[in-house]
Amino acid sequence: MPTPTKIELPALRIETIQLMLVGDSPLIVHAWSEKAKKQMLDKQMKKAKQAKEAKDPQADYEQSFYRTPEGHYGFPAIGVKASMVGACRFADLKMTEARGAFHIDAEMLRVLGEPRPREDMVRVGLGTADIRYRPEFVDWRIPVAVKFNANAISAEQIANLLNIAGFAIGIGEWRPERNGQYGRFHVGGADE
Numbered sequence: 001m002p003t004p005t006k007i008e009l010p011a012l013r014i015e016t017i018q019l020m021l022v023g024d025s026p027l028i029v030h031a032w033s034e035k036a037k038k039q040m041l042d043k044q045m046k047k048a049k050q051a052k053e054a055k056d057p058q059a060d061y062e063q064s065f066y067r068t069p070e071g072h073y074g075f076p077a078i079g080v081k082a083s084m085v086g087a088c089r090f091a092d093l094k095m096t097e098a099r100g101a102f103h104i105d106a107e108m109l110r111v112l113g114e115p116r117p118r119e120d121m122v123r124v125g126l127g128t129a130d131i132r133y134r135p136e137f138v139d140w141r142i143p144v145a146v147k148f149n150a151n152a153i154s155a156e157q158i159a160n161l162l163n164i165a166g167f168a169i170g171i172g173e174w175r176p177e178r179n180g181q182y183g184r185f186h187v188g189g190a191d192e
Contacts (some may be wrong), residue, residue, distance in 0.1 A: 087165035113140035
């Protein structure tokens, strides 16, 4: 009978760091509205097209918010993680390794700040112009807890990635990664 092989696994060193993202430029959010989702589904199901409804700027604005489960203003956690992973290009880290080295265990992060409506001209589809009504947070903060494997990445590297992400990548609509200037942030210090 063969001798069983003894396996020793090194312990994961999972730690969590609490940080505050502080906005350096306005954050523009734009969640998919139920109306837009229904239109996409109807098109995929080959349903007959309905006559175009009159635009309701206030309803469009209200439906563009992300909400936390508690009903607060929110922003998708995956957007912050994607920004951090994108920042790896500027931090000499491999993006594939970073994806497994840290996580944000939330679906929606709370945005602290008061929004205001904004009206923007956008290009959609084949260059067609349209008007969008979306929330903009001028002064904003987002508390974020990042869980990480301390064997793979340090707390300092996490904070640094977030700082780089805030400057070079951003979050939300018209962020630097998409040739915009909005959604930039930095990691807040103890006095912020």
